[in-house]
Amino acid sequence: MMLIRAFEQALARRKDHGFQLLSSGEEAVAVGLCSALTGKDQLLTGGRSIGPALARGLAPDLVMAELLGRKSGTNRGKAGRGHLADPKAGFFGAHAVVGGNISIAVGVALSMQMSASGGIVAILFGDGASGAGALHESLNIAAIWNLPVLFVCNNNQFSVSTPRSAALAPSNISDIGAAFGMPSRTIDGMDVELVAGVAGEMAEKIRAGSGPQFLECISYRFSSHATTARETRSREELASIRSLCPIERHRKGLLGAGIIDRESETRLDHEVADIVTRALAFADASEFPDPAEVLTDVW
Amino acid sequence: MSGKPAVTTEKIFFREAISRAMREEMRQNERIFIMGQDVGAFGGSYREFDGLFVEFGAARVRDMPVAEAAMVGVGVGAAAAGYRPLVSVTYMDFMMLGFDPLINYGAKLRYKTGGRLTAPVVVKTTAGAKGQGVAHSQCIEAWLMGVPGLKIVAPSTPADAYGLLKAALHEDGPVVFIDHKRLFPVAGQVPLSEGMVPIGQAHVCRTGTDVTITAHSFMTRVAMEAAKLLEADGISAEVVDLRTLAPLDMRTIADSVGRTGALLTLEEGQVTCGVGLEVIGRVHELLGPIPSARTGALPAPVSSNKVLEAACLPDAQRVLEAVQMLLGKRSRRSGRKIASFVPDGQ
Amino acid sequence: MIYRISVPAVADVEEIRVLEWHGEPGHRFDSGDLVVELETHKAIVEVRAGQPAVLRQVLSEAGKWQQIGLPLALLSDDAGEPLPEEVDSAADLMVDFEIT
Numbered sequence: 245m246m247l248i249r250a251f252e253q254a255l256a257r258r259k260d261h262g263f264q265l266l267s268s269g270e271e272a273v274a275v276g277l278c279s280a281l282t283g284k285d286q287l288l289t290g291g292r293s294i295g296p297a298l299a300r301g302l303a304p305d306l307v308m309a310e311l312l313g314r315k316s317g318t319n320r321g322k323a324g325r326g327h328l329a330d331p332k333a334g335f336f337g338a339h340a341v342v343g344g345n346i347s348i349a350v351g352v353a354l355s356m357q358m359s360a361s362g363g364i365v366a367i368l369f370g371d372g373a374s375g376a377g378a379l380h381e382s383l384n385i386a387a388i389w390n391l392p393v394l395f396v397c398n399n400n401q402f403s404v405s406t407p408r409s410a411a412l413a414p415s416n417i418s419d420i421g422a423a424f425g426m427p428s429r430t431i432d433g434m435d436v437e438l439v440a441g442v443a444g445e446m447a448e449k450i451r452a453g454s455g456p457q458f459l460e461c462i463s464y465r466f467s468s469h470a471t472t473a474r475e476t477r478s479r480e481e482l483a484s485i486r487s488l489c490p491i492e493r494h495r496k497g498l499l500g501a502g503i504i505d506r507e508s509e510t511r512l513d514h515e516v517a518d519i520v521t522r523a524l525a526f527a528d529a530s531e532f533p534d535p536a537e538v539l540t541d542v543w
Numbered sequence: 544m545s546g547k548p549a550v551t552t553e554k555i556f557f558r559e560a561i562s563r564a565m566r567e568e569m570r571q572n573e574r575i576f577i578m579g580q581d582v583g584a585f586g587g588s589y590r591e592f593d594g595l596f597v598e599f600g601a602a603r604v605r606d607m608p609v610a611e612a613a614m615v616g617v618g619v620g621a622a623a624a625g626y627r628p629l630v631s632v633t634y635m636d637f638m639m640l641g642f643d644p645l646i647n648y649g650a651k652l653r654y655k656t657g658g659r660l661t662a663p664v665v666v667k668t669t670a671g672a673k674g675q676g677v678a679h680s681q682c683i684e685a686w687l688m689g690v691p692g693l694k695i696v697a698p699s700t701p702a703d704a705y706g707l708l709k710a711a712l713h714e715d716g717p718v719v720f721i722d723h724k725r726l727f728p729v730a731g732q733v734p735l736s737e738g739m740v741p742i743g744q745a746h747v748c749r750t751g752t753d754v755t756i757t758a759h760s761f762m763t764r765v766a767m768e769a770a771k772l773l774e775a776d777g778i779s780a781e782v783v784d785l786r787t788l789a790p791l792d793m794r795t796i797a798d799s800v801g802r803t804g805a806l807l808t809l810e811e812g813q814v815t816c817g818v819g820l821e822v823i824g825r826v827h828e829l830l831g832p833i834p835s836a837r838t839g840a841l842p843a844p845v846s847s848n849k850v851l852e853a854a855c856l857p858d859a860q861r862v863l864e865a866v867q868m869l870l871g872k873r874s875r876r877s878g879r880k881i882a883s884f885v886p887d888g889q
Numbered sequence: 890m891i892y893r894i895s896v897p898a899v900a901d902v903e904e905i906r907v908l909e910w911h912g913e914p915g916h917r918f919d920s921g922d923l924v925v926e927l928e929t930h931k932a933i934v935e936v937r938a939g940q941p942a943v944l945r946q947v948l949s950e951a952g953k954w955q956q957i958g959l960p961l962a963l964l965s966d967d968a969g970e971p972l973p974e975e976v977d978s979a980a981d982l983m984v985d986f987e988i989t
Binding site for chain 1: 576602607608610612613614615616617618619620621622623624625626643644647648653654655656657658659660691692694716
């Protein structure tokens, strides 16, 4: 979580960062979810991909290079944040169309079922995607075919400027999953241990062949929807949201339980800072793709 | 020509060409499977998948709920993950529902992942008008021709349906395979041995000297009919069956037009931004401003009404008149407007 | 009297493929008996005898193609009647056909 926060902050500070969707405040969802996934599984996401990609274990150097458009990035600079993909690392990929990756994820899960690979698919999407027909159609197909999919809704309660309550009729987004007969839960997405625990339980059951499940994680984003989007919340609201920081919460918990102390905390801070510094240096030292690459990998 | 072995062929129905291609490919590659409405025990709306459910079972011939967006997406996703699905979209009109996963994900997957992933999915669909009404009659292949990364094929005979479907199932990326309602009653000779038709290759199905008519799908048959009428009128027409719409075989097309010196394009879809316009544009880039004209549907939805449907779509007579006009031989005595040539409002 | 069975006029069909003959030359069909099954591009046409007759000569065997309206077989009231040179001189046998 610390790495995601530091990485994204460093990225956002750059003049050349482009158009980014950050996970500040929502790190517990990505990290908790990824802790439930193994090497046989695949994670797919929407456009808010940086946090999940790092949580999944993608090399920060390669992710930073990709985000900054360098050809040494995970996808030769052609994906950027919206389409980051490293299937060998279990990150089948991001897709920038809201809801557009959900049926794709079900297809990946179908392939796993057909090949009896033992893997599962986790598809991460936001409350913004939850009104989309693509979600509902995909839930239906996953349910009738008993596919190994964990549908994870990261409900940060805003779709750019539209609050969830104005966009969605069900009071719990997990009710949508329940409507298709699958086990569905809504939990506090700011508690990384809770997310890890519940996601882990659900993943195990799916691996055992019990069919798809739906997990809604309530979270709060600290910044606006994207680095170029206007903030719609008041300063007071934002201050109150910051007090819910999942990193601080976890840090307090670990300190209290004696699992870390101030010394290891500081060490972690430095480690994270080093990783981010190295990632930036790697990206800055890398070349942009040759213009001729505009026509490669089309067919 | 000596040394070339005789290809044995068998006369079969159009639908049998499709099921034969599927059966052969599914036997050879267990990663190929079918998804669609009524494809299983029902055997497909046109019986084009007859026998496959019995041979390969429900895991490889999967009936779907009516949900084209997710169906295409699931197919594209399974393809990206290593399988080779054939997604059957019953009528081409419904493809619109699946445009997002096909175009925004499938066609762009190789590019957007820098080559890490690709989606070898075949979307098979039936185009064309045959009394089914405004939302069940469309030919919208032209809308797809400009999508980088998406190949499009449209056979006009059982042999080409067989050959192009087999070829499509061997491609590394997404392919749209378009057949036609009015092709299913057609029977024809199909090779008994492997008869893959290369993608990206047009076919001169009738040689001629005065004009080149390009066409695809059912309209190739209309073009051939028109060529007979033209012959009686003293005009020698060469008919080029496009077979692949993306990528277009400009070598064959340009070679033909270079010889005949005139080009009439024929399609069942709309001429606005149509297949024909693309062919003419490219021919002009290659050969200069050769006299050209387009024939297609009138700019109206295609009603199920028999009279209106017939009035809307091109037929051999309309093609004849368009060629005569193009070649300056049209008799002006009748004064009848050639609606397909200069439609109102365009 | 000599009769012929021709391919019935089925809507939207130009030609058929003979699927199966349900009797060999010499076989007597009663009214209502299934004589031959024909395949169209979408269905099977069952052709049943509308009158008793003996099958004499199959003109289109199973697997062969024939156009709508063209002859498939010759039949007669009695087994021994001599067959004509011209198929056209035969009368049309009364038949019922059902599309399945």
